[in-house]
Amino acid sequence: MEGTGNSGSDFTIWGYNNTGNYLYSAFTIQRSNSYVGIGTAAPTSKLHVNGVQGAVIGKFTQSNIPTSDGYLNIQNGTSASGYFIPTIMGRAYVPGKPSGLYLIGEADDFVPVGSDTSYAAVMVDGRTKTGTRPANNNIFAVNTVGKNLLMVKADGSVGIGTSDTKGYRLAVNGSGIFTKVKVKSYSNWPDYVFDEKFTLPSLEEVNQYIRKNKHLPDMPAASEVEREGIDLGEINRRLVQKVEEQMLYIIQMNEDMQQLKERIKSLENRSK
Structure with missing residues (x-):
């Protein structure tokens, strides 16, 4: 321990470890600023604790503490x-x-x-x-x-x-x-529309359904959406199905139109 003179030095407690090495930085109070150092001879704050790498620096324990x-x-x-x-x-x-x-x-x-x-x-x-x-x-x-x-x-x-x-x-x-939204692992995607076993409703059936229900078949009504919201994955599946069904209607109408053209052309040739 040292602390000498009116202009003396810092207050230091030092000693030796178990191997006989001198420990100068065990405890220090700097005279100029009253900084306290534990494990360091040059504290940089009011309390500066310098621990050994891999060791616990400090521990606070007390028994019978109310929760x-x-x-x-x-x-x-x-x-x-x-x-x-x-x-x-x-x-x-x-x-x-x-x-x-x-x-x-x-x-x-x-x-x-x-x-x-x-x-x-x-x-x-x-x-x-x-x-x-x-x-x-x-x-x-x-x-x-x-x-x-x-x-x-x-x-x-x-x-x-x-x-x-x-x-x-x-x-x-x-x-x-969002810059991107992805719905993963969605089953029952409507490629089945293009299967030969798929039954495409006639346009007359669709027309009657719309007149009666005021929305497309297999699509939610406005009241249902307002009440329950929309499942984005499911609504996109249904929209894709409607697009694919419309494509089948267009293909069918194109075939009918081609047949009609052939009949008109045949009638024109007969009239010559």
Whole structure:
């Protein structure tokens, strides 16, 4: 240990390791700035801990800690905002609050619902938080004033703009833009229309169906779309089938037209 004179040097605790090597950097307090170094003789911040590669740098342990108490508390020293307080149960902030990790810039007044206080493993929130949190077990949530921006739920489903995925893997409340959308492994693609066994309805049958139902056969009605939405893969399958059926009608009409031309030509030759 050394610390000599009014203009003396740094405060240092040193010693020897088990092999007899001198350890100068065991513990140091720099006189000029009061920086504390553990494992280093030249600390660069108020507390500078230098560990050995592959070893644990620090460990905090205590027995009989209440599950609601903060286990590690890091504050900025100026206000109640700007800190990280995980607990031994993975819940953050103060007793009964809902997140394992909470990044926040203002006071939090959320009240948990029932006995379930688990809201999200990681939550980023930028609003004034008052009222009651829903009792959910979500993995990740990003919110703003009164809105759910992004949520990954415990069942693996993702909600964008909504917390209710309605059983779908991805639920988006709003519009989206894509450079490419691919529906993979779609079975029963309508190439069967060109099979000789396929029965093509007559145009008269199609006409009667349209007059009665006000939409094409095997296509959803407007009321159904408004009520249930559209399955993009299925609606494209049906549209392709209609295009293929129309092609068969065109081919059939072309054959009829060619036969009609031949008959007209034959009649013209007879009249000469």
